Amino acid sequence: MVTPSPNDDETIRRTNSLRTQNNTLQIFLTDYNLTRNSIWNVTDIHNLVQRFPKLSMVDLRMITLGVYQLKRARSYAEEHADSIDLTDPNLEFPIQSCNDTNAHDIIRIRFQSAHKKSSQYYTYIQFDPNQILAWYCTCRSGPRVVGCCSHVAAGIWFLGYERHQLETNQQPSSTNFANLHYCDSISDYEDSSDEDNDARYSSTR
Numbered sequence: 001m002v003t004p005s006p007n008d009d010e011t012i013r014r015t016n017s018l019r020t021q022n023n024t025l026q027i028f029l030t031d032y033n034l035t036r037n038s039i040w041n042v043t044d045i046h047n048l049v050q051r052f053p054k055l056s057m058v059d060l061r062m063i064t065l066g067v068y069q070l071k072r073a074r075s076y077a078e079e080h081a082d083s084i085d086l087t088d089p090n091l092e093f094p095i096q097s098c099n100d101t102n103a104h105d106i107i108r109i110r111f112q113s114a115h116k117k118s119s120q121y122y123t124y125i126q127f128d129p130n131q132i133l134a135w136y137c138t139c140r141s142g143p144r145v146v147g148c149c150s151h152v153a154a155g156i157w158f159l160g161y162e163r164h165q166l167e168t169n170q171q172p173s174s175t176n177f178a179n180l181h182y183c184d185s186i187s188d189y190e191d192s193s194d195e196d197n198d199a200r201y202s203s204t205r
């Protein structure tokens, strides 16, 4: 028997308030009509007008607000790169840039759905050379501005962090590597993702 608590109303009110906070990047993309496929083209990370920032694990945790999404980042990145060897110097991690000058500081990543192979999600990341400014994804959790979905986490983790670990020593960092092994082991039997677990994730916060 679950007994209602006076705190329940406040929890629900706070959760709803966070959920309905505006995603400024989503609004920007809509206002400038920047979600059209015709203006986005696959590019190399080194060919961006603006350099993608190099991030620390602390930076990443500030964005994801915890380790949950970071633990999943490797498996999402591996799937996107179609390789389990993210140390491969020839690894391809497809990203897109926009030919509209309003979006020169935004990249887009097209993620395949982990559940429905026919579905895909578009992840947008806005940045300057020093930091991540905003994010938006078309998956169910994608508009969240408190924390982020696993697609956003995977993109930011690989491009801003893991890619640089490879450049410096050709090996993932030892601390992160331990986390990611754990991630691999839970992902085998935990088949939920941002596509269907938003309510469960939010309710635990």
Ligand SMILES: [Zn+2]
Binding pocket: 121, 123, 137, 138, 139, 140, 141, 142, 149, 150, 151, 152, 194
């Ligand atoms: Zn997403």
